[in-house]
Amino acid sequence: MPADFNWAVGGEAGDGIDSTGKIFAQALSRSGRHVFTSKDFASRIRGGYTAYKIRTSVDKVQSVVDRLDVLIALTPRTIEENLDELHDGSVIIYDGDRTTMQNVEIPGEMVGLDVPLKRLAEEAGGAIMRNVVALGAACEVAEFPIENLDSALEKRFADKGQKLVDNNKEAARAGQSYVAEEYDHEFDYELETTDNDYVLLNGDEAIGMGAIAAGCRFYSGYPITPATDVMTYLTGRIEQYGGHVVQAEDELSAINMALGAARGGARAMTATSGPGIDLMTETFGLIATSETPLVICNVMRSGPSTGMPTKQEQGDLNHMLYGGHGEIPRFVLAPTTVAECFWKTVEAFNLAEKYQIPVYLTGDLAMAVTEETFPPEAFDMDAVEIDRGFVVDESTIDDHLTESGGFKPHEITDDGISPRALPGTADGAHMSTGLEHDEQGRRTEDTDMRVEQVDKRNRKVETAQEREDWSPREFGEADAENLVISWGSNEGALVEALDLLADDGTDVRVLSVPYLFPRPDLSEAVAAAENVIVVECNNTGQFADIVEHDVLERVDRINKYTGVRFKADELADDIKETLEASQ
Amino acid sequence: MSSEIRFTDFKSDKQPTWCPGCGDFGTMNGMMKGLAETGNDPDNTFVVAGIGCSGKIGTYMHSYALHGVHGRALPVGTGVKLARPDIEVMVAGGDGDGYSIGAGHFVHAVRRNVDMTYVVMDNRIYGLTKGQASPTSRPDFETSTSPEGPKQPPVNPHALALASGATFIAQSFSSDALRHQEIIQEAIEHDGFGFVNVYSPCVTFNDVDTYDYFRDSLVDLAETDHDRTDYEAAKEVILDSDKEYQGILYQDEESVPYHEQHGVDEDMSVIPDGAPEGATDLVREFY
Numbered sequence: 001m002p003a004d005f006n007w008a009v010g011g012e013a014g015d016g017i018d019s020t021g022k023i024f025a026q027a028l029s030r031s032g033r034h035v036f037t038s039k040d041f042a043s044r045i046r047g048g049y050t051a052y053k054i055r056t057s058v059d060k061v062q063s064v065v066d067r068l069d070v071l072i073a074l075t076p077r078t079i080e081e082n083l084d085e086l087h088d089g090s091v092i093i094y095d096g097d098r099t100t101m102q103n104v105e106i107p108g109e110m111v112g113l114d115v116p117l118k119r120l121a122e123e124a125g126g127a128i129m130r131n132v133v134a135l136g137a138a139c140e141v142a143e144f145p146i147e148n149l150d151s152a153l154e155k156r157f158a159d160k161g162q163k164l165v166d167n168n169k170e171a172a173r174a175g176q177s178y179v180a181e182e183y184d185h186e187f188d189y190e191l192e193t194t195d196n197d198y199v200l201l202n203g204d205e206a207i208g209m210g211a212i213a214a215g216c217r218f219y220s221g222y223p224i225t226p227a228t229d230v231m232t233y234l235t236g237r238i239e240q241y242g243g244h245v246v247q248a249e250d251e252l253s254a255i256n257m258a259l260g261a262a263r264g265g266a267r268a269m270t271a272t273s274g275p276g277i278d279l280m281t282e283t284f285g286l287i288a289t290s291e292t293p294l295v296i297c298n299v300m301r302s303g304p305s306t307g308m309p310t311k312q313e314q315g316d317l318n319h320m321l322y323g324g325h326g327e328i329p330r331f332v333l334a335p336t337t338v339a340e341c342f343w344k345t346v347e348a349f350n351l352a353e354k355y356q357i358p359v360y361l362t363g364d365l366a367m368a369v370t371e372e373t374f375p376p377e378a379f380d381m382d383a384v385e386i387d388r389g390f391v392v393d394e395s396t397i398d399d400h401l402t403e404s405g406g407f408k409p410h411e412i413t414d415d416g417i418s419p420r421a422l423p424g425t426a427d428g429a430h431m432s433t434g435l436e437h438d439e440q441g442r443r444t445e446d447t448d449m450r451v452e453q454v455d456k457r458n459r460k461v462e463t464a465q466e467r468e469d470w471s472p473r474e475f476g477e478a479d480a481e482n483l484v485i486s487w488g489s490n491e492g493a494l495v496e497a498l499d500l501l502a503d504d505g506t507d508v509r510v511l512s513v514p515y516l517f518p519r520p521d522l523s524e525a526v527a528a529a530e531n532v533i534v535v536e537c538n539n540t541g542q543f544a545d546i547v548e549h550d551v552l553e554r555v556d557r558i559n560k561y562t563g564v565r566f567k568a569d570e571l572a573d574d575i576k577e578t579l580e581a582s583q
Numbered sequence: 584m585s586s587e588i589r590f591t592d593f594k595s596d597k598q599p600t601w602c603p604g605c606g607d608f609g610t611m612n613g614m615m616k617g618l619a620e621t622g623n624d625p626d627n628t629f630v631v632a633g634i635g636c637s638g639k640i641g642t643y644m645h646s647y648a649l650h651g652v653h654g655r656a657l658p659v660g661t662g663v664k665l666a667r668p669d670i671e672v673m674v675a676g677g678d679g680d681g682y683s684i685g686a687g688h689f690v691h692a693v694r695r696n697v698d699m700t701y702v703v704m705d706n707r708i709y710g711l712t713k714g715q716a717s718p719t720s721r722p723d724f725e726t727s728t729s730p731e732g733p734k735q736p737p738v739n740p741h742a743l744a745l746a747s748g749a750t751f752i753a754q755s756f757s758s759d760a761l762r763h764q765e766i767i768q769e770a771i772e773h774d775g776f777g778f779v780n781v782y783s784p785c786v787t788f789n790d791v792d793t794y795d796y797f798r799d800s801l802v803d804l805a806e807t808d809h810d811r812t813d814y815e816a817a818k819e820v821i822l823d824s825d826k827e828y829q830g831i832l833y834q835d836e837e838s839v840p841y842h843e844q845h846g847v848d849e850d851m852s853v854i855p856d857g858a859p860e861g862a863t864d865l866v867r868e869f870y
Contacts, residue, residue: 030870199869209865215854218666220658241859242849244665249691253658256651260631260662263649264670265852268662283652290649379866384858404596422852423647423663423670429625431595431641433650442597443642 003057005142005189006067008082009131010051011074013044019156020072020131021052022371024138025200027152028056029373031145032194036061036492037371038565040081043225043309049077058192062337062372062492063568069189070141072134076104086110089188093137095130111187113137113179120174125167132168136175144191146176199376203341203367203489204271206379207297208233210345211269213384216295217243218261218268220254222276225309226368227299230271251276255283255296262294263432265422267349271297273365274316275306277323284324284358288457290432290441291410291418293352293359293389295345300364300488302563311563312366314488317542320360321517329457331355331464332516334362336473336491338372342379344514351468354389355460356420362516364537366565367489392419394426401427408439412452416459465518472511472520480507482579483529485522485555487513487543489565490535496568501575508575513543519550526551533558533578537565556582590619593628595645601636606783606794609757610704611640613781614673617767618646623671631660633676633685636711637704637783640675654685657692657701664699666851668842671771672699679709682718682738689740693747696775698840702767703740703778704757706785707792714788724791740780741821741832750775750838752817753831756797757783762805762829769831775838782827797827804830812836 009020021037028035033056040051053068055061068085071078072093079092086092088109094101096114106112115137117130124133132153139146153168201209208230211219219238221231235245248254254270261268272280277298287294300316302308320332331351335344341363348359392400400408400419407430411418418439421428431441436453438444473491476484476498486494491512501508511525526532526547532555534544541557548555558574560566593615601607618628625646632641634653641648647670651659660674681689681703692701708726709715716726716733719740723732744752751773755763763781770777782797809830810816817833820826842848 197870199866201869205869212865213858213862215859217849217851217854218662220662237865239846241862243851244845244847246661246665248658249687252655253661253688253691256655256658257662257665259651260649260659260664261666261851262662263647263659264629264663264666266666267851267854268666283655286652376866376870381858381862381866384862386854386856406596423629423667424627426626429628429646429648431648431650433641434652435650442595 004055004061004065005057005069005191006053006055006065007070007138007142008051008053008068009072009134010040010049010078010081012047013042013050014046015050015074016131017050017052020135021054023152023156024135024149025054025371026155027149028054029198029200030151031148032196032198033058033191034061034198035200035371035373036063038064038366039369041310049075049081051078051081056191058194063496064565065567065569070138072138075100079104079107083107091141091187093134093141111185113141113183115175115178117175120178121171124171124174129168129171132171133175136172137179139172140176140179141187142189142191143187145193146172148193197376198373199379200371200373201338202229202369202371203338203363204229204299205233206338206341207271207345207361207363208237209379210342211349212238212241212243213342213381214267214346214349215386216267216269216349217241218258218266219243219270220246220248220257221270221272222248222251222254224273224276226301226365227271227273227276227297229368230297230299251279252282255280258294259283259287259292262292263423267353269295269297271299273299273301274303277316277319281323285326285328286434287358288328288330289434291356291457292432293356295348295352295359295361297361297363299368300362308563310365312364312537312565313561313563314364314537315542316362317516317538320362329461330358330360330517332360332362334488334514334516336488336512336514338367338370339374339378340514341367346384350385350387351464354387355417355464356389357460362488364489390417390419392421392425392428397421397425397427402440406430406440409441410437410453410456411439412456415463416456417463461518470515470518470520472513472522475510475512477507477509480509481530482506482508483511483525483532484508484535484575485511485513485532485547486535487516490537493566493568493571494535497572497575500569500572504576506576506579521550522547523551526553526555531579531582532556533575535566535571537561588619588624590615593618593625593644593646595643597642599643600639602787604786605636606706606757606785607636607640607704609760609763610702610781610783611643613755613757613760613763613767614675614702615644616764617771618671618673620764620768621771627669628671628673629663629667631656631663631672631674633680635677635680635709637675637677637680654680654683655688656680657685657688660699661692661695661697664697665842665847668848669850673702674699675702675704678703678705678707678717678719682740682743686718686738690743690747693744693749693776693778695841696750696838698775698842700767700770700777701779703780704783705740705780706783706789708785708789710785710788721791739821744778745817745821745833749778749833750835751777751831752821752833753779754829755779755781756801756829757781758794758798759829762803766831773834773838775840800827801829802826804828804832
C-alpha cells in the first residue's frame with residue numbers, strides 16, 4: 001500500500017462540492033502525484049449530503065480506502081457521514097461562522113480548524129470562493145505547495161478572465177495564511193511533488209475519448225445517470241472530428257438513430273444505464289439479425305427499476321448476456337480500469353465492424369465518476385488501430401452478387417462474416433431486416449435457409465473466439481493456491497488488496513476479466529487453485545454462476561450491493577475471512 | 584446515371600403480398616415515381632420501413648433499406664440521414680406505426696426537421712393483425728377489439744404535426760396517382776421534414792374509409808385558393824373536421840433543415856485508418 005493521503009470535501013448538493021474536489025484533484029495531478037477519486041452523491045440538485053474524496057500518493061493509487069486524513073466539512077452531516085473513516089490524527093476544516101456549524105463538535109482526538117471561509121472569501125472578492133479558501137487551508141495542513149493549486153485554478157477559470165483567477169488565488173492564500181497564523185500546530189502530513197506528467201480523467205470521459213479515437217462519428221443518447229457524462233464529453237468535441245451528437249427523445253429513439261447511422265456506414269454509439277438498457281433491448285435483436293455493427297455502452301448503476309440511481313452495482317450482467325427475446329449473438333466487454341475504458345471502446349468498435357454484431361461496452365458508476373491519474377502514454381493515439389472489417393466497394397462487389405445481380409449482405413460464408421456494402425455503393429442496394437431472411441436480406445421462412453442464417457450468425461462468434469484475444473488480466477502470484485476472479489471495475493481495489501494480503505502472508509492470484517462474452521476459459525486456473533473466490537458488486541453472484549457453469553466447480557463468492565464500490569482494505573479483509581471460512 | 588433511372592428500377596423482384604386492391608400499391612408506386620423523378624437511384628436511396636402491412640414496402644422496393652422495429656422507423660431514418668447527408672432518405676409506415684407506438688418519435692422527428700420524407704399509409708385500421716382499431720379510426724368504427732367503436736376521437740396527424748412545428752404537411756390519396764406522386768415529389772424536394780399522410784384504403788377490414796368514401800369527400804386544395812405558406816389558413820383546413828382535404832396543407836418556405844441548423848454535412852462513413860488527426864489534443868486536455 002503506498003504512503004497515501006486521503007482528503008475529502010463534503011456538504012449539501014449545490015455547495016459546489018464537485019468542482020471544489022475536482023480543482024484539488026487537478027492540483028495534485030499537476031504536482032506529479034497520483035490521484036484516485038470517489039464521489040458520494042445523491043439524485044438531487046440541492047440539499048442532502050454529497051462529498052468528493054481524493055486518495056493521493058506519489059505511487060499509483062487505484063482504490064479508495066477506509067481512512068480520511070483531512071476533511072473539509074461544510075455541514076455537520078459531512079462529519080457524521082464520515083465518522084468511520086476519520087481517525088485521531090484527522091483534521092477537520094470548517095467555518096464556525098456558518099449558522100449550522102456554530103455548535104459543531106469535533107470528535108475524539110481529531111483536530112478541528114475553525115476557518116472563517118466565507119469572511120475570508122468576501123475579503124478576496126466574493127463569498128462564492130469560500131471553498132477555495134478551504135482548499136488553501138488544506139494546502140497548509142498537508143504542506144502542499146500552493147502553486148499547484150494556482151495552476152489548477154488557472155485551468156478551471158481561465159476562460160472567465162484573469163481577474164477571477166487572481167481573486168481565487170488570493171482566496172486560497174487567505175485560507176493558507178489563516179491556518180498558518182492562527183494554529184500553532186504540527187500536522188502530520190507533507191505532500192511531496194514530482195516532475196511526472198499525469199492526465200486526470202474518469203471512465204465516462206475515457207469512453208468518450210476512445211469513441212472519437214476509434215472513428216465514432218455519431219452518438220445519440222438520452223440523459224441518464226451515470227452515463228450522461230459520455231454524451232456531455234462528446235458534445236462540442238466530436239464535432240471537431242466531423243461527428244455529431246443527438247439528444248434523442250428517449251432511449252428507444254437513441255438506439256434506433258445509432259442503428260440508422262451505422263446502416264449508413266458510420267461508426268455509431270449510444271450510452272445509457274439500466275432503465276435505458278431495458279428500452280434499448282427492444283432493438284437489440286434487430287441489430288444482431290440485420291448484422292449491424294453497433295456499440296452500446298451500459299454504465300451500470302444500482303437496480304432494479306429506479307434502484308439507487310447514484311450508487312454502484314454490477315447487476316446487469318445477466319441482462320447483457322441474455323437480454324432480448326430469441327437467441328441473440330453479441331459481444332460483451334467490461335473494461336476494468338479508467339484507462340481500459342479507452343482501449344476497450346476502441347476495441348468494441350473494431351469488433352462490432354469486423355463481426356457486424358452489437359457490442360455491449362459495460363462500465364459502472366464507480367468507474368464512470370472516478371477521476372484517476374495516468375501517464376499520458378496510457379492513451380497513445382498512435383497505437384489506435386482501426387479495422388472496418390469486410391466492406392465491399394465497386395471493384396469487389398461483383399463477387400458477392402447473385403446471378404440476377406442482387407447483393408448478398410448475408411452471404412453464407414465459412415467464417416460467418418458476410419460482405420458489407422455501404423449506401424452509395426453501386427449495385428449494393430439491399431434490404432436489412434429483423435425478419436429471418438435469405439442471403440439478400442429478403443424475408444424467408446424456408447426451413448433450410450433459416451438454419452443456415454442462424455448458424456452463420458453464430459459462426460461469427462465462433463470465428464471471433466478463435467481469432468481474437470479474450471484473455472483475462474492477471475495480477476499477483478501466478479502459482480498461488482488462492483485464486484480471486486473479478487470483472488469490471490473491482491480490479492484496482494483487488495490489486496491493492498493483493499499487497500495487503502501479501503504483507504499478511506497470504507498469496508493470491510487475481511484474474512480480472514474484461515471479456516464477458518466471449519470470455520476466457522478459466523477451467524485450468526480454477527483447477528490449479530485450492531480456493532477460488534469470485535468478487536462482484538451484486539447480490540446473487542451473476543459472474544460466479546457463470547464461472548461455475550463454465551468450469552463445473554463450485555466457487556466462493558464475495559458480493560457487495562450496498563451501493564458503494566469495494567475498498568482495498570475492506571476487500572483484503574473479506575478475502576481473508578472467506579479463505580478462513582473455507583479451510 | 585440518374586437520367587436513365589426509371590421508377591421500375593425501384594421495384595424489387597419480390598411480389599407484394601398485399602391484398603388485391605390494397606391502397607398500398609398506389610402509395611408505393613407514387614413513392615417510386617417520386618424518387619425517380621427527383622433524380623435518385625436505388626444505390627443512393629435509403630428506405631426505412633416500420634411494421635405492419637405498410638412495413639413490407641421495404642421488401643417490395645429496391646434500394647438500401649431497413650425494415651425495423653415497430654414504431655421506430657423515424658429515428659432510424661434520422662440516423663441514416665445525419666450520418667449520410669448524401670443519401671436520399673424516405674421513411675414509410677402506417678397509422679399504427681406512426682401515430683400509436685411511434686407517436687412520440689413522430690412529434691420529435693417533426694421538431695427536428697431533418698431533411699427526409701415521411702410517408703404514412705393511413706388506412707384507419709390495423710390490417711395485418713386482421714382488423715383492430717387504429718389511432719385514426721372513427722370513434723364508432725366497430726372492430727374485433729372495439730365492438731362498439733373505440734369511443735375516442737381519432738388522432739389528427741396534421742394537427743399533431745403543425746403543433747410540433749412542422750415545415751411541410753401534406754395529404755394525398757393513393758388512388759389519385761398523379762396528385763399523389765406530385766405531392767410526394769414536393770415532399771422530397773422540401774428543405775426539411777416532408778410529411779405526407781396518404782389515404783391508403785384497406786379493402787379487407789375497413790368498409791367505412793373506402794375508395795368511394797375518399798373519392799367522394801376529398802377536396803383538392805390545389806383547386807381552391809388555399810395558400811400553403813399561410814400558417815393561419817393551414818390551421819383552418821387542418822382543424823376543419825367536416826371535410827377531407829388533399830394537397831399541401833402547409834409549407835414553411837423559411838424552413839431551415841436540421842443539418843443546416845447544426846452544421847452536419849459530412850459523410851460520416853469515411854474515417855481514417857487510425858485515430859483522427861489532432862486526437863492527442865484530447866489527451867492533453869486532461870493535464
